Amino acid sequence: MSIVEMKVPTIGESISEVTLSQWLKEDGDYVNIDEPICEFESDKATLEFPSEAAGKLIYAAAEGDDLEIGALVAKIDTSVAAPAASATPAPAKTETPTETAAPATAKGGHPSPAAAKILREKEVSPSEVAGSGKGGRITKADAVAAQKSSSAPSPAAKSAPAIQAPPVNTASFSRGETREKLSRMRRTIASRLVSAKNNTAMLTTFNEVDLTEIKALRKRYQEKFIEKHGIKLGYMSLFTKACATALMEMPMVNSFIDGDHVIYHDYADISIAISTPNGLVVPPVKNCESLGFADIEYAIKGLAAKAREGKLTLDEMRGGTFTITNGGIFGSMMSTPILNEPQSAILGMHTIQDRAVVINGEVVARPMMYLALSYDHRIIDGSTSVTFLVRVKELLEDPMTLMMGI
Numbered sequence: 507m508s509i510v511e512m513k514v515p516t517i518g519e520s521i522s523e524v525t526l527s528q529w530l531k532e533d534g535d536y537v538n539i540d541e542p543i544c545e546f547e548s549d550k551a552t553l554e555f556p557s558e559a560a561g562k563l564i565y566a567a568a569e570g571d572d573l574e575i576g577a578l579v580a581k582i583d584t585s586v587a588a589p590a591a592s593a594t595p596a597p598a599k600t601e602t603p604t605e606t607a608a609p610a611t612a613k614g615g616h617p618s619p620a621a622a623k624i625l626r627e628k629e630v631s632p633s634e635v636a637g638s639g640k641g642g643r644i645t646k647a648d649a650v651a652a653q654k655s656s657s658a659p660s661p662a663a664k665s666a667p668a669i670q671a672p673p674v675n676t677a678s679f680s681r682g683e684t685r686e687k688l689s690r691m692r693r694t695i696a697s698r699l700v701s702a703k704n705n706t707a708m709l710t711t712f713n714e715v716d717l718t719e720i721k722a723l724r725k726r727y728q729e730k731f732i733e734k735h736g737i738k739l740g741y742m743s744l745f746t747k748a749c750a751t752a753l754m755e756m757p758m759v760n761s762f763i764d765g766d767h768v769i770y771h772d773y774a775d776i777s778i779a780i781s782t783p784n785g786l787v788v789p790p791v792k793n794c795e796s797l798g799f800a801d802i803e804y805a806i807k808g809l810a811a812k813a814r815e816g817k818l819t820l821d822e823m824r825g826g827t828f829t830i831t832n833g834g835i836f837g838s839m840m841s842t843p844i845l846n847e848p849q850s851a852i853l854g855m856h857t858i859q860d861r862a863v864v865i866n867g868e869v870v871a872r873p874m875m876y877l878a879l880s881y882d883h884r885i886i887d888g889s890t891s892v893t894f895l896v897r898v899k900e901l902l903e904d905p906m907t908l909m910m911g912i
Contacts (some may be wrong), residue, residue, distance in 0.1 A: 509581050510582040511578055512543070512555070512558060513577060514546070514576060516575055517546075517553065517820070521548050523572055523574050524547060524573055524575075525546065525570065525573070526567050526569055526571045526579065527544075527545045527690075528544060528569060528618065529543070529544045529618065530542050530554070533563065533564065534563065534607070536561065536563070536588055537562075538560050538588075539557055539559055539560045540697060541557050542555065542557075543556070543580060544580070546573075547689060551816060551820065552816040552821070556896075558582065559589065560584065561585070561586050562583040562854050563580055563581075563707055564581040565580055566578045566579055566580050566581055567579050572690075576752075581867065602629075615646065616637075617632050617637070617641055617644035617648075618639070618644065618645055621646050621649035622644075624649035625649050625652065628649075630649075632644055632842065635648055635649065635778050637651045644751070650800050653682075663738075663890050671766065689784055689785070691785045693762065695785050699735050699844055700845060702844050702847045705847070706884065707884045708844070708845055708880055709888070709891070710842040710843075710878050710880040710881075711881070711888070711891045712840075712876060712877065712878050713876075713879075713892075714830055714898045714899075715902050716874060716875050717741075717875055717902065718872055719904060720741070720744060720903075723905050724899070725727045731799075735800035737803045737804060737807065738803065740806075742802070742806055742830070743800075743806070744902065745853070745855060746776050746791065746794050746806075746830060747797075747799060747802065747908060748901040748902050749794075749828060749853060749898055750795040751795070751901060752897040752898050753827070754795050754898070756893065756894050758770075759850065760827050760850075761850055761885060762848045762849065763882070763885050764848070768885060773793050773827070774795045774797075775791070775827045776829070777789065777790040777791075777829040777830070777849070778806055779831035780809065780810050782813050782816070784816070787818065789812075790827075809822065826849060828849055828852070828853075829843075829846040829849055829851075829852040829853070831853070832854075832857065833854060833856055834855050834856045834857040834875065836909045838857060839859075839876065840878065841878060845881075846870045850881060851880065851891070852880050853879055853895075854877065854879070855877065856875055856876045856877070856878070856908070858874070858875050859874060859875075877899065879895045
């Protein structure tokens with residue numbers, strides 16, 4: 507027997523441990539060289555782990571295990587030959603015109619090890635679950651969402667005196683609980699948020715911005731912008747450019763604390779908060795102070811697509827000198843965003859609403875947005891934070907100054 511040991515590879519300088527999130531091959535399966543056998547979840551991304559040899563797969567770790575770099579994941583028995591192609595002739599086609607092949611989501615598929623455990627705990631038969639995995643395989647997510655079917659008829663309601671309410675049939679009420687281990691990304695997010703809360707003197711200052719001119723500008727030039735650049739001019743590029751301009755004017759907001767020192771930056775790498783199924787990620791768009799609006803739009807669009815597909819690289823996740831988060835896309839009216847360490851400030855955007863405001867002594871309806879700037883008071887004074895936010899407001903309310911760089 508010739509055995510090749512598969513161990514957790516070195517993934518990145520800052521990553522010392524990963525979670526085996528899902529086996530892609532069954533224990534005992536024959537696998538080919540470079541064929542993915544499982545997925546690892548790191549602090550920042552999900553990665554496929556390819557086989558280093560061809561042979562029989564032997565599990566050495568289970569789904570959900572936390573594994574250090576260099577830990578044994580599986581073994582490949584290279585003495586096992588590839589299974590011969592089946593010589594059994596294909597069955598003759600049925601003459602029944604309405605008979606079709608079973609879809610990939612047919613019920614009764616084979617559950618993954620993690621899914622089987624959850625189904626046992628919930629006392630749900632795999633035959634009652636539609637698998638969404640490859641070949642109808644029941645995934646962990648399918649098992650978590652599964653509910654035990656109830657075929658027992660509800661008992662008939664008993665008659666009661668007029669002064670009494672009829673008894674409530676609780677037979678079909680849900681009282682189930684599911685215990686699920688936090689994903690590595692969610693654990694990392696939780697740890698970073700607690701660290702930011704405990705290790706910084708975080709305060710938040712608020713203002714509001716009138717987006718009348720921004721909306722008019724987008725309406726007036728949107729078609730020409732798309733015609734020239736092939737992408738829409740969105741709010742995010744305008745806000746990003748306004749923040750980059752203000753950061754260059756007020757470097758303290760664009761700085762980090764490193765022990766007893768302050769690190770200043772002559773560039774604005776602005777992290778954009780992106781919501782994904784696994785949690786919030788904040789990849790930076792680099793050198794925003796030097797990019798055009800279309801460049802920023804393309805960069806944000808590309809990072810968002812990769813983030814939602816779990817394809818961001820470690821380099822794309824690294825860095826950032828300032829963060830923008832847009833809770834407005836979810837309908838948030840007001841919030842206090844939490845710092846993205848080691849950065850010293852973060853801007854929160856919110857939903858745009860028509861509100862009554864007084865302009866030149868008259869009450870008029872204007873598209874207004876609340877802005878929130880959270881900052882580390884250890885390094886940024888209150889006056890600096892307010893001045894920064896007012897500057898961003900000025901650039902957005904008179905966007906021609908932003909376009910002209912004045």
